[in-house]
Amino acid sequence: MGNAFEGFWAVLVKESLHLSRDSVALVLALGVPLIQMSILGWAIDTNVRQVSTVVLNEDGRRQSRELIQRFENSDTFRVVSYATNDAELHDAVRSGRARVAIKIPVDFADRLSKDRTATVLILIDGSDSSVAGQAITVSTAIGLDESLRRVLGPRQVLPVEIRPQLLFNPDSRSPNFFLPGLLAVLLLSVTTFLTAFSIVREKENGTLEQLFITPVRPLGLLLGKIVPYLALGFVELCALLIAMRWVFGVPIHGSTVLLLVLSIPYLFVAIAFGTFISTRVSSQAQAMQMAFLTFIPSIFFSGYIFPRDTMPAFCYWLSYLVPATYYINITRGIILRGAAFQHVAVDGAILVSMGLGLLLLAARQFQRKVIA
Amino acid sequence: MAGECAIQTENLTRRFGDFTAVDGVDLRIEKQDVFGFLGPNGSGKTTVIKMITGLLPASEGRAWVEGYDIEEDPDAVRARIGYMSQKFSLYNDLTVMENLEFYGRVYGLKRERLRSRIDAAVQLNHLQPFLSRPAGKLSGGWKQRLALSCAMLHEPRVMFLDEPTAGIDPVARRELWDLIFQLSSEGITFFVTTHYMDEAERCNRLAYIYNSVVIARGTPEQLRSLPEANPRGAKRIEFRTSEISRALHELRHIPEMRDATAFGQTVHALVDDSFDLKEIEHCLSSRGIDAADIREIAPSLEDVFVELTNLRRRELEGNNGQRV
CATH class of the missing domain: 3.30.70.100 (Alpha-Beta Plaits)
Incomplete structure (x- = not known):
């Protein structure tokens, strides 16, 4: 007795039994993240392609038809219908049937042949920022390209040519962008969420009170509860990585071992946080709500969806408190950029210290708040 | 200083904000006593148990178990006490055996010793047919036997039973009391709270707590012959x-x-x-x-407690009347 970890093994064995008994919860906990990954991996394409487009071609001659062809060849636009007047054109955009409207005026070919500027009107639905941005960029580029070709004539070469090269994800595949960050969010459901119930459940059953009369120490109790969930989280991580690698074909450029090792502190933080929640709340319903409260910042402040650099200062500072921020640095770094240990060591160290801090906080919470 | 007795408290007091849940309780319970602690709901019975077992720090006063001060030496006290709460505190998804193993391990019992203690508990409480049944599927009486077995694996010297027979059928109730007396004759002290007067009659010493204050104590005979009750x-x-x-x-x-x-x-x-x-x-x-x-x-013990409660209530009302 007198050992700060007293009771660790007993609690570990018991907690593993609880997990193995509740097979429905176990299957859900392991299966749901995989299903979510599948849905997001297949459905979400961040590349804007095949934007529905309506065309009003008042000119109708060869040059105007060639221009429309160029728009279609860009792969960004897909002509879904032709309008016969302005009202129809506007109506198509307002109703949402088309996101982009192209209007070629009646004198388009005439102006071209007289070396005057021929104007083409592009109306873009601004309600979706990524579609709008892409439509502006591509349509402007098509216009410039057309102009250059007419100015230069057939034999001359371009004086300057920009050749952008997309590193780490040359084909600009969406799963490559999405899935490494998604890992951080999906792992929360087998870690923070499950453990948020673990202690408050015993509080509700009265078994926690019984444990306080035994020689069990807070650290022994907490760690005994944490370790089985850590194992569960690790299994889930492996399943998600396998699905990411072999189902969605996202290559892991760095060391898989390093990725697995650095995932442990993240799992630990997420579980320690769930445990901490569990020591504070007084019912399982409260635990659920508190756990959910952590879900949103993990998605929005971690840089998973919105780049952290463009966040307002307050959110930017807040993002330093979100463990997922560091883990996303690690997963994107190792999986996409092939980062080595020295590139992600700081993120790993921060996660380790967060985990230990939360564990001690939860243990202290326990020691002080003896149940009334 | 607490000498030979099993439990002693001195001016044990607990306040929650403005409310005094337990007010200056002095108890002295000898070894091998079956001590009955009675009182209406909310009178402070459970709070007293929680302070003596170290679940709740006392606002004032002290408590000793087998001579060990709960605040100075909580480990020594924990090693000597067992506690069975009203809720029985079992893991319903674990089997009877798994519950026993868990509580045994928590008390640091290992291998042969764990086995022999579990075997003894199983035999004493006739749990053999139910070992692989989930605790949640046991009836109230068997749950209580299992809870008692779990609480006694580490061979405590003093047992605290908080309303052990609430919601238990009469046969199980009688068997529990038979067991209590058997164990008490083997040297274990029992501290039992109850609402049942027939159970109170069985105890060899009693205390009655009303409105946070112990207002009577003694053997059932002593209580029956109290002038207030007659x-x-x-x-x-x-x-x-x-x-x-x-x-x-x-x-x-x-x-x-x-x-x-x-x-x-x-x-x-x-x-x-x-x-x-x-x-x-x-x-x-x-x-x-x-x-x-x-x-x-x-007078029956019920008569005694009714009289004492009425007297005390009139006293309190009288005091309030003076203050207003």
């Missing part, structure tokens, strides 16, 4: 009748009757000493009540 110039009688409710109604009109209550087919009444049994019989039959077996009786 009002001067009055005696308790009992008679059988076929019409209980009409009898109670009629008794209220007899001036010498101070109090009357129904007990199954009998009526217990408190009457003036001057009124002898013959007169009572006459008085009852003149009112058309068939009273049989009229006899004088000693």
Whole structure:
């Protein structure tokens, strides 16, 4: 007795039994993240392609038809219908049937042949920022390209040519962008969420009170509860990585071992946080709500969806408190950029210290708040 | 300093904000006693247990178990006590055996010792047929046996049972009490809270807590002979009748009757000493009540606690009246 970890093994064995008994919860906990990954991996394409487009071609001659062809060849636009007047054109955009409207005026070919500027009107639905941005960029580029070709004539070469090269994800595949960050969010459901119930459940059953009369120490109790969930989280991580690698074909450029090792502190933080929640709340319903409260910042402040650099200062500072921020640095770094240990060591160290801090906080919470 | 006794408390007090849940409780419980702690709901019984077992720090006062101070040496106290709460504190999804193993391990029992202690508990409580059944699927009586087994694996010297028989069938209740006396004869001290008067009668020492204060203590005989329970110039009688409710109604009109209550087919009444049994019989039959077996009786513990509670309540009301 007198050992700060007293009771660790007993609690570990018991907690593993609880997990193995509740097979429905176990299957859900392991299966749901995989299903979510599948849905997001297949459905979400961040590349804007095949934007529905309506065309009003008042000119109708060869040059105007060639221009429309160029728009279609860009792969960004897909002509879904032709309008016969302005009202129809506007109506198509307002109703949402088309996101982009192209209007070629009646004198388009005439102006071209007289070396005057021929104007083409592009109306873009601004309600979706990524579609709008892409439509502006591509349509402007098509216009410039057309102009250059007419100015230069057939034999001359371009004086300057920009050749952008997309590193780490040359084909600009969406799963490559999405899935490494998604890992951080999906792992929360087998870690923070499950453990948020673990202690408050015993509080509700009265078994926690019984444990306080035994020689069990807070650290022994907490760690005994944490370790089985850590194992569960690790299994889930492996399943998600396998699905990411072999189902969605996202290559892991760095060391898989390093990725697995650095995932442990993240799992630990997420579980320690769930445990901490569990020591504070007084019912399982409260635990659920508190756990959910952590879900949103993990998605929005971690840089998973919105780049952290463009966040307002307050959110930017807040993002330093979100463990997922560091883990996303690690997963994107190792999986996409092939980062080595020295590139992600700081993120790993921060996660380790967060985990230990939360564990001690939860243990202290326990020691002080003896149940009334 | 606490000498030879099993449990001792000195001015044990607990406040929650402005509310004093337990006020200056002094107890002294000898080894091998079966000590009954009685009182209405919310009177502070569970809070006293929590302070003695170290679940709740006392606001004031001290408590010793087998001579060890709970605040100075909580580990020594924990090693010597077992606690069975009202909720039985079992893991419903674990089997009977798994519950036993868990609590045994938590108390640091290992291998052979764990086995032999579990075997002994299983035998003592006849748990053999249920070992692989989930605890949640046991009936109340068996849950209570399992909870008691779990709480005693580490061979505690002092057992705290908080309302151990609430919601348990009568047979299981009697078996539990038989077990308590068997274990007490083997040297274990029991601290039991209960609402049941028949259980109180079985204890060899009692204390009664009302409104955070212990207002009486002693053996059942001592309590029964308390002057407060036997009002001067009055005696308790009992008679059988076929019409209980009409009898109670009629008794209220007899001036010498101070109090009357129904007990199954009998009526217990408190009457003036001057009124002898013959007169009572006459008085009852003149009112058309068939009273049989009229006899004088000693107050029951329930009578004692009712009297004490009423006295105390009047005292408190009197105090409040003065303050206002």
